[in-house]
Amino acid sequence: MTDKKRIAIIGGGFGGLFTALDLSSAGDVTLISEEDHFLFTPMLYEYLSGEVEAWHIAPNQKELLDESITFIRDTVVAVDLRARTVSLKLRNKQISYDVLVLGVGGVSNFAGVNGAAEHSIPFRKIADADKLRSRMVDALDHVPPDFPPQDTQQALTFAVVGAGASGVELATKMADLLRDAFKRRALRGEPRVLVIEMGDRVVPGMGDEIREVVEEALLSSHVEVHSLTRVVRVGEKSLTIEHDGKQTEIATAAVAWTGGVRVSPLVESLEVEKTSRGLIVVRPTLQVTDHDNVFALGDIAHFTDAPPILAGTAQLALQQAGLVAKNIEALLNGRELQTKHFAELGEAVSLGTERAAVLAGGKVFGGALARQARFALYTSRLPTWQHRLRVGASWFFEGTTPRPLLPLGARR
Ligand SMILES: Cc1cc2nc3c(=O)[nH]c(=O)nc-3n(C[C@H](O)[C@H](O)[C@H](O)COP(=O)(O)OP(=O)(O)OC[C@H]3O[C@@H](n4cnc5c(N)ncnc54)[C@H](O)[C@@H]3O)c2cc1C
Numbered sequence: 001m002t003d004k005k006r007i008a009i010i011g012g013g014f015g016g017l018f019t020a021l022d023l024s025s026a027g028d029v030t031l032i033s034e035e036d037h038f039l040f041t042p043m044l045y046e047y048l049s050g051e052v053e054a055w056h057i058a059p060n061q062k063e064l065l066d067e068s069i070t071f072i073r074d075t076v077v078a079v080d081l082r083a084r085t086v087s088l089k090l091r092n093k094q095i096s097y098d099v100l101v102l103g104v105g106g107v108s109n110f111a112g113v114n115g116a117a118e119h120s121i122p123f124r125k126i127a128d129a130d131k132l133r134s135r136m137v138d139a140l141d142h143v144p145p146d147f148p149p150q151d152t153q154q155a156l157t158f159a160v161v162g163a164g165a166s167g168v169e170l171a172t173k174m175a176d177l178l179r180d181a182f183k184r185r186a187l188r189g190e191p192r193v194l195v196i197e198m199g200d201r202v203v204p205g206m207g208d209e210i211r212e213v214v215e216e217a218l219l220s221s222h223v224e225v226h227s228l229t230r231v232v233r234v235g236e237k238s239l240t241i242e243h244d245g246k247q248t249e250i251a252t253a254a255v256a257w258t259g260g261v262r263v264s265p266l267v268e269s270l271e272v273e274k275t276s277r278g279l280i281v282v283r284p285t286l287q288v289t290d291h292d293n294v295f296a297l298g299d300i301a302h303f304t305d306a307p308p309i310l311a312g313t314a315q316l317a318l319q320q321a322g323l324v325a326k327n328i329e330a331l332l333n334g335r336e337l338q339t340k341h342f343a344e345l346g347e348a349v350s351l352g353t354e355r356a357a358v359l360a361g362g363k364v365f366g367g368a369l370a371r372q373a374r375f376a377l378y379t380s381r382l383p384t385w386q387h388r389l390r391v392g393a394s395w396f397f398e399g400t401t402p403r404p405l406l407p408l409g410a411r412r
């Protein structure tokens with residue numbers, strides 16, 4: 001028999017996994033997550049381009065966690081805050097807890113756009129990047145080298161919805177990869193990559209200096225930016241946009257969706273205090289209102305004492321995880337719970353396969369050096385020092401060259 005308290009953590013992302021890693025021996029810790037791996041989302045673009053491999057950025061949870069932590073791969077479909085249980089989908093059973101951590105992150109927000117959920121490809125998971133890459137290869141494979149340039153361009157038009165950091169990172173990466181494939185396959189003309197943005201500028205929320213670097217990169221990667229433009233409909237092979245009251249239908253090989261995030265159905269089902277956007281209101285200690293034994297963090301939590309630019313970022317979830325772990329230990333040991341001011345740790349944006357932009361210490365720098373700095377910075381933010389060492393060594397000795405979009409079945 002053990003008198004250790006049961007700590008259940010739902011979600012193995014930045015918030016949940018890093019809380020579990022920091023908790024160690026505080027209680028009987030169980031981490032429940034839908035996927036068997038963690039995902040370092042800031043480098044999903046590099047996974048798309050083959051600059052990094054799946055094991056670098058999506059290590060298996062069991063490799064990261066020490067044996068004292070139980071990992072369950074399953075989806076939590078309900079939480080009963082009174083009975084203190086969570087219900088699992090695949091195992092069709094309930095797990096009881098004394099302390100609960102909610103770190104389930106967000107889901108793609110298709111904002112009710114006709115056909116978007118069915119036909120566009122979200123960009124949030126390894127499987128999404130695999131799907132997008134195979135659509136790019138498939139579209140290229142269908143274009144013979146003697147195709148006229150205008151037909152080639154029409155067959156190889158890709159759209160990215162949303163010009164936030166995610167949209168511009170994805171669009172520049174796709175454009176560079178496609179242009180490289182054009183050269184290798186001796187195709188005529190150019191691919192077309194569009195970014196569709198409702199607002200009047202790219203990377204809204206970021207400073208002007210970093211925006212300038214981003215705009216230059218979009219230009220040099222030949223990405224077409226359509227601002228003040230609304231997506232009206234996504235079809236199987238088309239996209240309809242509206243600008244200045246005029247609608248245009250564009251034939252597309254694929255539409256990638258980076259148009260926003262909303263809370264998941266599990267969070268919607270919870271009867272706790274929330275904001276108008278459905279985020280869980282947390283106290284400065286990251287405890288959920290009226291539930292001392294329940295903590296929420298990351299993309300689903302509304303925490304007032306953080307710079308607005310940090311909302312919905314990995315760097316906030318990561319910092320909050322440390323506080324949640326400390327506060328759980330304090331709660332279980334009868335000590336006073338703490339709060340913390342979360343600071344901005346700097347920004348790093350990937351811009352195609354050869355450049356990046358990094359904001360550090362109030363200064364912005366771009367280009368190939370920034371790309372290297374971004375890899376170095378992100379090595380230090382990967383979970384566990386063992387994983388960091390393995391990945392750092394692999395990037396240093398084996399390199400981070402993109403994997404070209406070769407014809408299906410061809411060897412590199
Ligand atoms: C492509 C991309 C690039 C990004 N780049 C950056 C960046 O450069 N910098 C930055 O700061 N932020 C970035 N972000 C945002 C960052 O990923 C999130 O802010 C961060 O992941 C939030 O952490 P979280 O723990 O709240 O959620 P997540 O990391 O999303 O983790 C949630 C976990 O919960 C699991 N889960 C969900 N529902 C359930 C359920 N019902 N039952 C069990 N498990 C469940 C999910 O599978 C997932 O493992 C990026 C996001 C994306 C998608």
